[in-house]
Amino acid sequence: MAKIRGTSILGTLRYARETFGEEALRKVLAGLTGAARGALGDGATTPIVTTGWYDCALVSDLTREIDRVCGRGDLALARAVGKYIAFQDVNRFFKWLLRLTGPATLFSRATSVWNNYYSGGRYVFEGTSGRRASIRVEDWDCADPVICARVQGWMERALELTLGAGPRPVIRETAHLATDLALGPGRFCRYEAEWS
Numbered sequence: 001m002a003k004i005r006g007t008s009i010l011g012t013l014r015y016a017r018e019t020f021g022e023e024a025l026r027k028v029l030a031g032l033t034g035a036a037r038g039a040l041g042d043g044a045t046t047p048i049v050t051t052g053w054y055d056c057a058l059v060s061d062l063t064r065e066i067d068r069v070c071g072r073g074d075l076a077l078a079r080a081v082g083k084y085i086a087f088q089d090v091n092r093f094f095k096w097l098l099r100l101t102g103p104a105t106l107f108s109r110a111t112s113v114w115n116n117y118y119s120g121g122r123y124v125f126e127g128t129s130g131r132r133a134s135i136r137v138e139d140w141d142c143a144d145p146v147i148c149a150r151v152q153g154w155m156e157r158a159l160e161l162t163l164g165a166g167p168r169p170v171i172r173e174t175a176h177l178a179t180d181l182a183l184g185p186g187r188f189c190r191y192e193a194e195w196s
Contacts, residue, residue: 002120003053011085056142082153169195
């Protein structure tokens with residue numbers, strides 16, 4: 001099974017702590033079961049390492065519990081977490097460079113970013129058309145609704161950094177674990193972005 005970097009898990013814990021407070025994070029951690037609870041510790045002294053690889057279910061379970069305890073249970077907070085942790089580990093210079101490029105460059109170069117955070121799945125930039133872009137992630141066994149919502153949040157933040165001030169971009173998952181024999185026998189998720 002594909003893995004996810006520890007930085008995503010640590011960013012998720014930081015999101016919960018900074019957004020909802022220490023008491024809310026304790027409730028989230030208390031609501032976790034088995035392996036997830038043991039892997040995360042008490043949140044303050046977690047054994048998670050930034051560059052380590054961890055089961056995607058860990059970040060999915062943690063994010064789902066944050067959404068249940070602190071949100072409405074509709075995965076809106078999963079998307080918010082993805083947006084929050086996007087590009088937190090890059091410097092200001094890189095963020096400034098994003099502004100000099102356009103969405104096509106952003107999405108075409110995101111392949112290398114993908115491989116920094118996920119050990120599996122193949123990120124494919126399908127292209128842009130006007131003010132729309134499309135990507136798909138193939139052969140990705142981490143794809144569950146929580147992780148897919150996080151990816152949408154990441155894409156939203158990436159576009160905001162690239163486009164600057166203005167209307168928020170709209171990101172949708174238009175195919176979840178779909179198949180298309182023209183693309184190959186594997187399953188994929190497709191994400192589409194629109195901006196003004």
